[in-house]
Amino acid sequence: MTREIELKLDLTPSAAEALEGSTILGGKPERIPQRSVYFDTSDHALSMNGFSLRIRRSGRKRTQTIKADRAFPAGLFVRSEWERTVRNDRPVLDDTTPVPTVLGVGLEELAPVFEVRIARSVWKVKHDDALIELVLDRGEATTDDRISPICEIELELKSGTLSALFSLARHIDSVAPVRLGVQTKAERGYRLIGPAICSFKAEAVRLSKAMTAGQAFQHIVQNCIRQFRLNEAMLLTHRDVEALHQARVALRRLRSSFSIFKPLLAGAEEAKLDNSLRRLATKLGDARNLDVLLERARPGLLHDHLEAARDKIYSGVIGELASPRPRSLMLDLAEWLSSGDWRIRLDTCEDRDQPAREFAIAALERLRRKLRKHGRDLAAKNDAARHQIRKDAKKLRYAATFFVSLFERKHEPQRYEAFLIALEKFQDLLGSLNDLATAPSVLERLGLADLDDAAVLLAGHKKGALLKAASDAYDALSDTHSFWR
Template identity: 40%
Template sequence: MLARIPATAAQELELKFQLGVGALEALQGEAFPVDQAKVSQLHAVYFDTASLALRDGAFSLRVRRKGSSYIQTLKHRASGGIFDRDEWETQVPGPDLDLTALTDTPAQAAVGGAPLAPVFSVEVERRVHLWVRGDVRIEVSFDTGLIVAGDRQEPVAEMELELLSGPPQALFDLARELLGKAPLTLAFESKAERGYRLVGHDGVAALKAQNTAISPTITGGEAFQRIARDALVQIAGNARLLQRAHNPDVLHQMRVGLRRLRAALSVFRGMLDPEGLNAARSETRWLAGELADARDFDVFLQRAATPDEIDESAGRTAFFRALRIAQADAYEHALAAVRSDRFRALLLMLGEWVEVGGWQRLANDRERALREGPVTALAAPVMDRLDRRLRRRSHKFREIDVEARHDLRKLAKKLRYAAAFFGGAFPEHPKRRARFIAALRTLQDHLGELNDMAVARTIAMRAVGRRSGELAFAAGLEVGRLTHDEDVVIDAASDAFKAYRKVRPFWSLPGDRKKDLNLSRPRLQSA
């Protein structure tokens, strides 16, 4: 008779790392000798409906062969967790699914009776070691092999640390120790997620931001973790893809993930420990700076007129050649950062801080209230403060210089991210929320276009350098084409500010907090 694990979710605590060049040899030499490993060959087939309903519900379902036995496993990642997943396991007699094992699991509703069929497979050799220190027991696994979807395949070279006993902090302590011995990069994409990307023929497509689920009932601490986790997934996933192809959209989405994380640091700073917050701000600022030039060159070239739109001259040809050379150099600079020890340490530091950082142990009454109280108590005052600042400062939009305009754009972007983060926490006025976010999006589009114009001048100068003559003349002409309608865009941005000031916020402050914080809204004025 086959043993069956009860249909209740067990929680898996693990960290996954991509193995860099030489990492496997370095770690399996002294730390984890090959001759002391438990070696097995694993073949797993992943199943889904024709419409990939399980993937869309954040599930993965596989049957794995290990030796002569078969294990069916259903996993679920509901909120972008870094190292926790719900898991249901069942021993089965062969490679086929046991559909009865899905009964009373969340996947049953996702499938809805649709037939399940194989979609891709994973074949790896696994070497397993048991790491023991005091009461801490961690399973250390090295997986090497292939993910196969039809005629497409992708290599696997991973290390996983799974906590068997002891506190979650122990996972990060061991990870940091191993990071000092070998190039390891914290990874969040599972083999299943990578397999689905191959199935969709989008193996190098950019990873976009997920809609983080923030409900009125979760705490401020839970909200911060969910938002930060999703941002880290976006940053790390696109960093891996950037090393496979110089894809402007991948670079852009990596920067979006960084901006979302930096916005979260600002929004939640009232409940975060200063040491961890300062380290996170410093390292993410460094990374954003390393990626900035490559993105600026991408934007310039994307906005520039194509040869069939304008007469090509020798000077213009030379200018664009210089631009592409500078763009390639900027990408190499960005890639050097992504491949660096500093980036690997940054990901591990952020992952550790988000999951088990000192902010969770702050005993101050205010910090604890923000962390443990409902997220709405934190979100409403933060958004109200940002909203008031943006409304107040926008009245002088036409009078401010480029630098002040850039600061105003960053403020609008921070409010837009906050509104996106917390939209689900204030479900009472969905139409008002939609109008508010739409007004911010339009405003941000115009401010972004003005910023692109300002950056275009800097980028052109950087590509030309000290050269003059026909090359510099061509650069001036191109910048002129890109910025000729600046006054029109300024008018559009001013109108967008007027429209924004007419929309009502979708959140509400507790009555006692409104008086204490002096958050009365200023009288609306015309621009």
């Protein structure tokens, strides 16, 4: 078993050509054509358990590789690997690998599920006193009837510091735009097998009870970055409403994690990162506001104007995502997460090193007290105050979903489900009230407030009924048992 540390970067074919034509890489690369066959059971038991199994042919040599994915900062792939030479495209599995334990009686059911064909170029690069292997892969993952193109860079640290990987990535980005990579080749292949996906919801956060609060924070932020990057990639090729919504959700989850783990993060760098995330989230939020209005507007003049306005603002969003700022932000965030000063500060070590479950209990209790306090007399508050309550509810909901895997003792899962249902109902009603409150200003800003259809749209919800329902939902949530106590 070996350990590797890689930084993965995505790029376009034209950017790859620009990189090869630059002076960054030095001499000529080693060219290695590769064909990899990935194996699994019919129900994808290996993948479901976090493993991949491939046999790769390079020249006349065939190598079987089993990889176990682990939770590390987004973009960084630190994995356990089991490798051996094999004679043909038939897996050789024994007790030196984890596969028999994972599959048990399903071992004989292994069969090819997809192929990956790659034209690989390899350079050895010396950068900032580090030796880094730079691999440029261009090719495709294929099934019988579907293809997923691949164009990516893997920077593997052979010697030197982790910061050198990110420094080289930024140097590459200066001549060939690159984005933080969050998908393995195996993931690309598995996505060909299922239905086409236009957006990516947040994946479940799995925290180990042995984790410290600091390790839990790293895992949660990695999860959020991954959700953002997957949806950003979709947005850059398709103007999908749900992809934009999920990208915005990812940024909100990211910013909420900063707030939830604030006791660990008392520095200027995290404040700078949070401000950059907020600016990007605001741009996506402006587009989302128009999506919400369009869902409610009936066909007619107002709908046509809103659609034109949305097309314009989506162009602005795509332009922003295509600019260097988001690319740099994700690299900065990944580097800070993996090697930033927050990990070693003496003044925060007590909070950072405490068990994740203890930190989660204190954080959830604090957030619930805040929501209870602010949510009282909901109907008597103004729109701005209710918007703040809505943000409090979102933060509590995100914290609950971040920490749920730490609460699997007797009755805790059932209490979590009941708590989340009550919280989501309250949050949804606050969201409807917020949509009603923001619609007039959005229409005013677009110069559409005087259209006849605008009055119909604004009258589409009864505010009094929503306030009553939200107040009842608050009372129900207040009476719901905490799952962490």
